[in-house]
Amino acid sequence: MDFFTITTRDKKTKARVGMLKTSHGGVAETPSYVVVGTRAKVKTLTTEDIKKSKTQMIISNTYHLFRELGDSVKEFEGLHSRLGFDGVVMTDSGGFQVFSLGFSREHNVSKVGFFSHKKNSFVADLILALRAKIGLRNKRNSVRITNNGAWFKDESYSDKKPIFLTPEKSIEIQESLGADIILAFDECTSPKHGFWYNKWAMIRTHRWALRCIKAKKKNSQALYGIVQGGDYEELRKESARVIGKMPFDGFAIGGSFGKEEMRNVIDWSVPFLPEEKPRHLLGVGRIEDILDGVERGIDTFDCVIPTREGRHGGxxxxxxxxxxxxxxxxxxxxxxxxxxxxxxxxxxxxxxxxxxxxxxxxxxxxxxxxxxxxxxxxxxxxxxxxxxxxxxxxxxxxxxxxxxxx
Ligand SMILES: [Zn+2]
Incomplete structure (x- = not known):
């Protein structure tokens, strides 16, 4: 059984219709929206509601679930059972939290919303890159990235010890959570990071990608590699070329901020990704961004917009x-x-x-x-x-x- 089959291709653009079929029996026709259920629950909705909402795919969060479950994650019943959902379930790897709990706070930027595009100075960036290369901590935020993995000291879990996620640990947790699609552990950089920091983080992400492939034991789950490289054409192309050649079941593009940058990042990356495998765009989900993404060959999108804005009356x-x-x-x-x-x-x-x-x-x-x-x-x-x-x-x-x- 093929995990992904392309059924229709648009003649004028890179848009395509495809079918994801998981070994668990879940089916999703693409392009598809992936609804966010961070802690194995789509907030405010019952399982009956989800069935009536045309939802084909749900993504849960490895970092937060591991924070809650700790080592008992090994006995976890599985996301399909917990969500009461037969469709296609994904988990992210915790790589986004390296950014959202780390440099996102230090640089005061977030994925959704306004942020300044001003880059770190060349010298500051070079120092950060060198520190990263030898694995020194970043003093001002709660994530300490080393070449082996990332330490998280998260104040929202102040009663709990810091945790250390490595590529191997992230895969082990994601295998216990039991989603159909799991993601490689990566480092999502901040829009303020310059070329050299992005370059070093990308090299590390590529090393971690290989370690994820090696660590994966279950054949029933599809593993996606993640393309990084900030907003630098040279780095994005290199990342897509390197990740695109690795034996992943699909690919995700991470860390794209802002509309124009997002379009560039997809245009730079997609030509290096295998045509016959699915492509996911992480954390993007406005209508106009979906149209731009689909036009450029993206198959799936996840975003908090429908759920988070709904809870606030949008x-x-x-x-x-x-x-x-x-x-x-x-x-x-x-x-x-x-x-x-x-x-x-x-x-x-x-x-x-x-x-x-x-x-x-x-x-x-x-x-x-x-x-x-x-x-x-x-x-x-x-x-x-x-x-x-x-x-x-x-x-x-x-x-x-x-x-x-x-
Ligand atoms: Zn309605």
Whole structure:
């Protein structure tokens, strides 16, 4: 059984429709959205809700699950069972937390949201790179990266000891968690890092990739290699060429920040990745970014947008996003989105009702909003796939952007 089969290719772009089939029996048609269920749970949703939300794929987080479970992760029941989900389940490797708990805090930048593109000075970067090369700690953040792995001293788990993740440990944990797709342990760098730091981190990520392949024992899971290299063309091409030649089952592109940079990073990387294997873009999930990614040959995307924004009242529609918690929606009798078939809109949830639930801090508020958003993004992907099959992807893209006023 092939893990990934491409069924339709767009004639004008690199867009393609494919099918992921896992040994667990999970199936996902690509391009697909991967819904985030960090701690083996999609926040606010029940397993029944997930079934009704057209969700094909869910990603959970290795670092946070290991923090919670500790060594008892070995007895973990498995993510499919815990999530009550038969689709395709992924886990990330903890490599993103090297950034999010490390330089992200030191540099005051985050993946979603505004950040400055100003780079470290050449000298500062060179010093960081040299320190990294010999494995010295970074004093100002809670992650200490060495050439063997990364130490995490995380204040949100202040009652627990620091943990040390290595490529081998990350794979061992991911095998216990039992997802269908697991990721190689990598180092995601910060947009403030310069060329030399990125170069050293990339070399380390390549070494770690080989160690992940060697450490993997289970044949039932697909292992993806991760392309890094910051926003440097030379490094991205080198990383894609090196990782692309390793015997991975699929590939992920990590650490791309900002719209234009993201497009460049994909354009630089994709030509070096094997055509017949699936490609995942890590942590990207706005509508316009998905269209740009699919056009450039990306098959799957994971992002917290539908779930996190839903919990705060952000509602996604074909005409853009609105904040349903605004007082002006009180008493509004329109559905969250006209013509929407999601479980929330189908049961008659209006903007007014939802606004009121948010104001009352009712637990159901976040659930209805999340249900609508997840269904919206999954339906969007369904329409996107249909357009590739019909040979109308470029027209579809144009129309979607027009409707969103982008
Ligand atoms: Zn809806």
């Amino acid at each position: 509602i996604w529609t074909k005409k853009g996003r609105y904040d349903v918690t605004k007082t002006k929606f009180l008493g509004n009798n329109e559905l969250l989105e006209n013509g929407c078939m999601c479980p929330a809109c189908s049961s008659g949830i209006t903007k007014g009702v939802l606004c009121n639930l948010f104001k009352e801090k009712n637990e159901e508020a976040g659930r209805y909003a999340t249900l609508h958003n997840v269904f919206f993004f999954n339906s969007f992907m369904e329409h996107l796939r249909t357009s590739i099959k019909n040979g109308t992807f470029s027209e579809f893209k144009k129309q979607v952007l027009l409707d969103l006023h982008l």
